[in-house]
Amino acid sequence: MRPLLVLLLAILGATSSMAQPATGVLEGRVRSVSGEPLVGANVLLEGTFLGAAAGADGSFRIERIPAGRYLVRISMIGYETYREPVDIRPGETTRLEVRLRERAYQAPDVVVTASRREQRLQEAPISVSLLSPRELEVRNVLKLDEALRYVPGVYMTENQINIRGSSGFSYGVGSRVAVLFDGIALQAVDRGETALDAFPLDQVERIEVVKGAGSALYGSSALGGVVNLITRTPSDVPTTALRLYVGAYEPVRYPEWKARWAGARRFRFFEGLVLSHSHRPHPDFGYWASLTVQRDEGFRKDNDELRIRSYARLSGRLGSQWKWDLYGSAIRSQARTFYFWDNARNALLYETDRATGGNNHNRTVQLSLIPVLTWLPAANQFHLVRVRYYFNHVTPLNSPDPVRRDTNATRLHVVGFDEQSTWHLHRIGVLTAGLGGEVGFVRSGFYRGNEGLRLRTQPNLSGFLQWELPPGRWTLKPALGLRLDWYPTGEVTYTRLSPKASLVWNAGETLALRASYGHGFRVPSIAERYVKDDAFLPLAPNPRLRPERSISWELGLRWQALGWLQMDLAGFWNTYRDLIEARFQTGLPGVRGGAFQFQNVTQARIRGLELELEASPRSELRTRLGYTYMDPVDRSGPVETVLAFRSRHLLFWNTELARGPWRLGVDFRYLSKMERIETDFARFVEDVFLVVPIRLWDVRLGYERGFWAVNLIIKNALEYYYVERPALLAPPRNYTLQIRLRR
Amino acid sequence: MKHPATMALLAGGLLFLLVLLFGCDHGISPPPPPDYGAIRGSVYIRSPWPPRDSVRDLRFVAFRIVPRDTADFLNLNNFIYSPSLLTYFGADSFTFFVDSVPAGVYVYSGIAHRFGPGLLDWRPVGLYADEAQRPRPFQVERGEVVRDIRIEVDFYQRPPFPPR
Numbered sequence: 001m002r003p004l005l006v007l008l009l010a011i012l013g014a015t016s017s018m019a020q021p022a023t024g025v026l027e028g029r030v031r032s033v034s035g036e037p038l039v040g041a042n043v044l045l046e047g048t049f050l051g052a053a054a055g056a057d058g059s060f061r062i063e064r065i066p067a068g069r070y071l072v073r074i075s076m077i078g079y080e081t082y083r084e085p086v087d088i089r090p091g092e093t094t095r096l097e098v099r100l101r102e103r104a105y106q107a108p109d110v111v112v113t114a115s116r117r118e119q120r121l122q123e124a125p126i127s128v129s130l131l132s133p134r135e136l137e138v139r140n141v142l143k144l145d146e147a148l149r150y151v152p153g154v155y156m157t158e159n160q161i162n163i164r165g166s167s168g169f170s171y172g173v174g175s176r177v178a179v180l181f182d183g184i185a186l187q188a189v190d191r192g193e194t195a196l197d198a199f200p201l202d203q204v205e206r207i208e209v210v211k212g213a214g215s216a217l218y219g220s221s222a223l224g225g226v227v228n229l230i231t232r233t234p235s236d237v238p239t240t241a242l243r244l245y246v247g248a249y250e251p252v253r254y255p256e257w258k259a260r261w262a263g264a265r266r267f268r269f270f271e272g273l274v275l276s277h278s279h280r281p282h283p284d285f286g287y288w289a290s291l292t293v294q295r296d297e298g299f300r301k302d303n304d305e306l307r308i309r310s311y312a313r314l315s316g317r318l319g320s321q322w323k324w325d326l327y328g329s330a331i332r333s334q335a336r337t338f339y340f341w342d343n344a345r346n347a348l349l350y351e352t353d354r355a356t357g358g359n360n361h362n363r364t365v366q367l368s369l370i371p372v373l374t375w376l377p378a379a380n381q382f383h384l385v386r387v388r389y390y391f392n393h394v395t396p397l398n399s400p401d402p403v404r405r406d407t408n409a410t411r412l413h414v415v416g417f418d419e420q421s422t423w424h425l426h427r428i429g430v431l432t433a434g435l436g437g438e439v440g441f442v443r444s445g446f447y448r449g450n451e452g453l454r455l456r457t458q459p460n461l462s463g464f465l466q467w468e469l470p471p472g473r474w475t476l477k478p479a480l481g482l483r484l485d486w487y488p489t490g491e492v493t494y495t496r497l498s499p500k501a502s503l504v505w506n507a508g509e510t511l512a513l514r515a516s517y518g519h520g521f522r523v524p525s526i527a528e529r530y531v532k533d534d535a536f537l538p539l540a541p542n543p544r545l546r547p548e549r550s551i552s553w554e555l556g557l558r559w560q561a562l563g564w565l566q567m568d569l570a571g572f573w574n575t576y577r578d579l580i581e582a583r584f585q586t587g588l589p590g591v592r593g594g595a596f597q598f599q600n601v602t603q604a605r606i607r608g609l610e611l612e613l614e615a616s617p618r619s620e621l622r623t624r625l626g627y628t629y630m631d632p633v634d635r636s637g638p639v640e641t642v643l644a645f646r647s648r649h650l651l652f653w654n655t656e657l658a659r660g661p662w663r664l665g666v667d668f669r670y671l672s673k674m675e676r677i678e679t680d681f682a683r684f685v686e687d688v689f690l691v692v693p694i695r696l697w698d699v700r701l702g703y704e705r706g707f708w709a710v711n712l713i714i715k716n717a718l719e720y721y722y723v724e725r726p727a728l729l730a731p732p733r734n735y736t737l738q739i740r741l742r743r
Numbered sequence: 744m745k746h747p748a749t750m751a752l753l754a755g756g757l758l759f760l761l762v763l764l765f766g767c768d769h770g771i772s773p774p775p776p777p778d779y780g781a782i783r784g785s786v787y788i789r790s791p792w793p794p795r796d797s798v799r800d801l802r803f804v805a806f807r808i809v810p811r812d813t814a815d816f817l818n819l820n821n822f823i824y825s826p827s828l829l830t831y832f833g834a835d836s837f838t839f840f841v842d843s844v845p846a847g848v849y850v851y852s853g854i855a856h857r858f859g860p861g862l863l864d865w866r867p868v869g870l871y872a873d874e875a876q877r878p879r880p881f882q883v884e885r886g887e888v889v890r891d892i893r894i895e896v897d898f899y900q901r902p903p904f905p906p907r
Contacts, residue, residue, distance in 0.1 A: 256773035343820065345773045538863055584814040594812050594863060684817035692770045721770040729771070 024088040027061040028096030030054045030074055038100060039239065039742065040133070040205070040232055041076040045086075047379035049323040052280065055237020056707065056743055062236075063283035066320060074098050075110070077132040077206055102619055112183070113208040113228040115468065115479065116217050116432050117382070117422050122512045125479055125502030126214075127556055127570045129153065129612065129626075131207040133232075138656075138665060138700060140245055140713055140738050142272070142294060144179070144196040144207075148227065151209050152612045152626020152652045155671055157645055157725045159196055163211050164572060165606045165630045166224020166550075168645035169678075169725045171582055173527050173598075176548070178214065178222040181229050182327070184370055186390050187221065189440030189458045190412050190447065192525030195392075198331055198366055200290040200311035202241065202274045205232045211610075212552035212572065213520025216481040216500035219436070219462050223520035223550045223576070234286025234315055235278040240743050243274040247736035249299040253719060256345050261301050264348050270296040270734075284317045298338070299732060300348045302361075305335035321377055327370040334397070336361045340727040344687035347721075347729045361397040366390070380424035388438075390414040410444040432466040442526055449530035449541040450590065456526045460487045466500075477504040487523050491543045496521045510560040520550035528580055528598040538595035540588050546600050549577045568612040576604040584680050596680075603635045604643050620659060626652040634676075644678040645725065647671040647694075663702035663711075670695050677726050688726035695720055711738040777845040778885035784892030786828070786854060786869070787836045790899050797858055801828040803839050803894070805852035805871075809878070812905050813863040828854070850880040851906065854896050867904055869896035878906060 030041040037058025044051035045065065052060040067090045074082040079100035086094055114124040121128065129151045141147045148154050148161055155162050157169040161177040170176075172193065178185060179194040187194050207229050214222035248267040251258065258264040272294035280286030289312040298304045314326045337360045342351040368390045375383040392412040395405055416438030423431045439459040447456050464483035469476075479502045487494040502516035524545040533539045556570035579602035586594035608630040616622045628650040632643035651670040656663065671694040697718050702711040713736040722730050784803060792798065803825035808815065815821055823844050831837040853870035871894050873879045883889055 253769065254773050256776075344771065345776065347771070347773070538861065584812065586812045594814055596814075680814075684814065686820035687774070690771060690774070695768070695770075719769055721772065723771065 022067045022090040023064045024067055024090055025061065025063050025093040026065055026072070026086060026088060026096065027059070027093060028098060029057070029059045030076070030098050030100060031058050032079070033099050033101055035099075038076050038079065040235065041074055041079075041100070042205075042233065044073045044075075045070040046073050047071070047376070048320045049317050049374070049376060050320055051233065052236040053233045053278075055235045056239045057237065060236045061283075072096070074100065076100060077130070078102060078134070102616075111208050112230065113180070113210050113226055115466065116183075116420065116434075117430070122506060122509075122558060123477060123504055125477075125504050125514050126516045126518070126554060127153070127211040127568065127572075127610065129209045129211070131209075133202075133204055133206070136201050136204065136207075137243070137740065138663070138702060138711060138713075139667075139698070140243075140247075140711070140736050142197075142201060142274070142292065144199050144201065144227070144229070147201060147207060148209070149669065150652065150654065150667065151207075152624075153211055153610050153628045153650060154209060155647065155650060155724075158728060161196075161224075161227065162646075163209065163225035164574065164608065164610070164628060165632050165643070165646045166574070166576075168579075168643065170580065174522060174525050174548075174580060175221050176223040176522055178218045178220075178226045179229075180218070180226065182231050182372075183228060184327075184372075184386055184388055184418075185218070185221075185416075186368060186388065187414075188390075188392050188412055189414060189438075190392075190410060190442040190444065190456075190526045192221065192522070192527070195331075195364075195366065197307065197333075198309065198329070199229055200231070200276075200292065200309065200329075201229075202243065202276050202292070203231050203278075203288055203290050203311065203313070205230045211570075212516065212554050213498075213518040213550045213574070214500075215485075215496070215498040215520040216483045216518055217464060217466065219483065219485050219498075220460070220487075220496075220521060220523045220547075223522045223548055224574070231313060232278065232288065234280045234288050234313070236280045236286075238277070238279040240277045241275070242741045243738060245273075245736055245738040246271040247713075247734055249297075249732055249734045250719070252299075252348065252721070252732050257348050260346060261349055263301060264299075268297040268299050270294070270736075285315070287312065287314045289313075298336075299734075300338045300341075300729065301350065302336045303338035305333060307331070307333040307335070309333075321375060323374040323376070325370075325372040325374075327368070327372070329366070329368045331366040332364070334363045338728070340685045341729060342686070344690050363395045363397055365393045382420075382422040384420045385417070386419075387417045388414070390416075407445045410442065410446065412440060412442045414438060414440040428467075430468040432464075432468075434464050436462045440526075446533055447526050447530040448532050449543060450532070453530075456530060458487065458489055458523075458526055460485060460523070462486065475506050477506070478502070479504075485521070485523075489523075489529075494523050494547050496523075496547060496549075512558045514554070514556045514558070516552070516554045516556075518552050520552065522548040524548075524580060524598070531598075538591070540585065540591050540595035540597040542597050542599060545580060545598060546578050548579050548600075551575050564616050566614045568610075570610045571608070572610065573607040574605070576602070576606070578602075579604060581678065582680065601636055602643075604633060605635060606630055606632045606643065606646070621655070621657055623655040624653070626650070642675040644676045645674055646676075647674055661703050661705050663700075663704060665698075665700045665702070667698040668696065674726075685727045690723070691726060692722050694722045694724070694730075696722075707741060707743050709740040711740070712736070713738065777847075779843050780846050780883035780885060781840065781842045781888040782823075782825075782844055782883065782892060783838065783840050783888055783890045784871075784894060785836060785838050786831075787893070787895045788834065789895050790897040792833055793898050795832060798829065798832060798856065799859065799864075800857035801832075801868075802826070802855050802857075803828065803841065803852070803892075804855045804867075805841075805844075805849040805881075807847060807849060809851045809906055810904075813865065816863060816865055823849075824855075844883050846883050846885045848880055848882050851878045852881070852892070852894075853878075853902065854894055856898065867902050868898050869894045870902045872902075876902070 030038045041054040054060045065088045110118045160167045167176040174192040210226040214226045276290040278288035292309040294307045309331045311329045341347045342349045370388045372386045394410045396408045418436035420434035462485045466481035468479040481500040483498045485496045498519040500518035505513045529543045530541045553573040559567045578600040610628045613625040632646035634641045634643040649672040653668040656665045673693045698715045699717045700713040716733045719733040806822040825839045825841045853867045856868045
């Protein structure tokens with residue numbers, strides 16, 4: 001292995017040294033005003049791929065820089081961005097000592113998801129919320145769904161992401177939000193879902209949440225919005241981080257819930273570790289690798305999991321114009337899933353006698369490999385090619401019979417590519433265009449449809465074009481975009497044309513007004529079209545399902561004031577058509593007695609207002625407040641009703657207080673009670689109408705010193721029992737003790 | 744920031760108020776237990792029994808609602824059922840007893856025949872009905888046994904389902 005690495009480094013070194021005979025070095029250190037090293041701060045020479053990330057002591061080093069004058073940009077979330085010209089002379093080392101000033105708000109200067117290119121947050125044409133790695137770390141967040149619960153305007157219905165009420169609850173099939181990993185979609189085409197527990201959150205630089213339909217840039221699933229995880233670049237100085245945690249769910253307070261299961265009468269434990277290493281051993285080559293091991297006993301009966309997740313990213317430069325990345329992951333998990341409670345008197349148990357009872361036991365193996373090549377031929381051009389391979393194998397372990405396990409196993413292969421080019425053209429503007437394609441193969445006994453086929457495919461091709469007026473030159477910035485998606489899927493060919501338009505007015509440095517319009521769609525998944533089963537719950541296929549569609553309108557305002565306050569106010573109006581729901585049907589051909597079937601049934605409108613405030617009146621105090629009001633209306637029938645599984649009010653409040661090495665954090669989340677539960681769901685699960693408003697307090701106390709930190713986290717501190725979706729009790733009060741080491 | 748202490752005090756006060764407001768409410772709690780009674784009944788077979796392999800199960804079932812279709816068989820909250828009556832296969836008449844029946848009104852009841860392997864392969868073969876063959880409701884009281892349930896079963900002239 002080592003000779004191979006040496007050879008690779010030698011080739012990379014030789015290539016770059018041949019291309020750049022007269023080079024210099026830029027090195028230095030990035031610290032806060034108070035002198036703390038800023039680990040992970042990004043250092044970049046603008047217009048090139050030459051850059052570095054600060055290591056554990058804040059130092060960085062960029063070698064083999066062609067001599068010349070550059071604009072160096074040093075940025076980190078929560079700090080003012082540093083931008084200064086530097087001169088690099090042949091054979092010399094230029095040294096920079098930079099102290100970044102803390103900023104009142106966490107948001108970074110640039111985001112990439114709103115327009116598929118880097119742009120200042122103030123220029124984003126649509127609402128974007130951000131989560132920093134620190135916010136994930138101090139809350140011991142290991143899964144994306146846990147992370148998104150702390151984003152204003154976003155809530156989870158169990159494992160389905162709702163951006164401004166986009167999703168509701170659709171039985172775990174078909175995400176109405178596109179989830180991307182460094183801009184790459186890793187969706188399982190069989191269920192139309194992305195595994196939210198499959199990402200290395202310890203290597204995330206930030207999470208961007210774009211609210212509103214985004215299919216004009218991202219295609220299917222961006223019906224309600226887009227979530228993009230942006231990962232870190234490898235650190236110049238070898239940096240190893242270890243996070244160990246152990247925690248416990250407190251026994252529930254009600255004797256009725258403990259009466260029939262002894263497991264509910266004791267603390268139930270979860271523990272794990274996250275180990276990562278990041279290094280750039282050569283100026284042109286770097287990597288990070290991450291290993292996560294999690295075990296959770298669960299607080300419901302037969303609802304445990306063991307998960308091992310490994311991720312790696314290799315990054316390299318070929319001169320100053322070419323850059324390559326290779327992402328790889330391997331994940332193995334074994335989990336018993338709890339679907340529905342027996343009833344509200346036995347909320348931690350499922351009914352074993354009932355055919356529709358709520359438990360499943362699966363082993364899942366996921367692999368992914370994603371090579372990316374980026375070319376920057378000139379300061380005004382950017383080209384990117386990505387290829388992705390994704391494999392998912394789910395083996396049901398409920399049956400002791402190995403033949404039956406194999407018959408019911410699901411094996412999925414997805415191969416895809418996408419290309420994107422961006423040109424900054426004088427007088428014309430910024431043009432971004434791209435092509436993409438994907439084909440998924442799934443073999444499963446569940447998706448045999450009426451024809452009895454065990455192998456299904458779902459190919460697609462797409463192309464998009466976006467025009468924006470060049471940033472910086474004008475205070476009024478219009479943008480137009482259009483995307484064509486084509487899914488030739490056998491019985492039906494889906495063709496969708498998704499336009500978008502936006503206008504941003506930067507009235508000075510601190511105030512931006514925006515207006516946007518966009519279309520969204522979601523192509524039905526293989527599961528929704530072809531699922532056929534009668535052993536568990538009678539399910540009938542519906543191969544002629546139509547895509548779900550949405551249209552989003554938004555008017556917004558972003559304002560930075562007083563040097564310590566940032567505000568984002570948005571009014572939105574979203575319409576949804578042909579939303580797919582599972583309905584019980586009788587009289588289906590070839591189905592005795594009736595069966596559940598996915599159908600295009602729901603037409604809806606959700607309009608509302610959202611306010612997001614972030615303030616830091618003192619350097620040791622940060623607070624963030626988000627409030628969303630929604631008016632979710634179901635327009636499917638002759639009379640308008642409240643849309644099922646939606647809350648009307650969402651409130652999120654977070655405060656962080658630092659005093660010397662001590663850190664105190666409080667989160668409060670409030671979701672008003674769902675006003676309507678879908679009635680077919682209520683026909684086969686008991687006590688589904690038992691829902692309450694969600695009022696949750698999380699509290700944490702931390703002590704940070706040098707390379708180590710200890711954190712005590714109490715989630716659901718006031719012991720509040722609630723459901724995020726009917727018939728599934730959410731976690732009771734639980735305690736986590738976390739130790740973090742970084743060297 | 745001119746008045747940080749005032750701001751901190753205000754924030755602390757707001758936090759205290761919110762905790763006070765919501766701290767005593769623990770959200771969902773188990774509903775009170777239902778009261779229970781029991782049902783005793785008699786079944787009279789008025790037709791020949793079908794072949795043994797086509798009678799996969801036979802049970803007395805009583806619904807709190809009039810079922811709309813077989814999907815209502817999936818919600819145990821809507822109905823109660825007896826132990827299997829297959830042990831009486833071939834008999835002209837037999838009795839059944841169901842205990843721990845939640846108190847309340849049961850509006851549609853009878854003998855259900857499972858004729859196939861599917862989850863929903865059930866159909867009624869005899870109803871607890873009035874003289875006009877309309878489903879007859881009955882009430883289960885707490886601590887009492889309903890004794891006068893009498894059902895006639897004809898495997899070949901079945902009551903309509905879903906009920907008209």
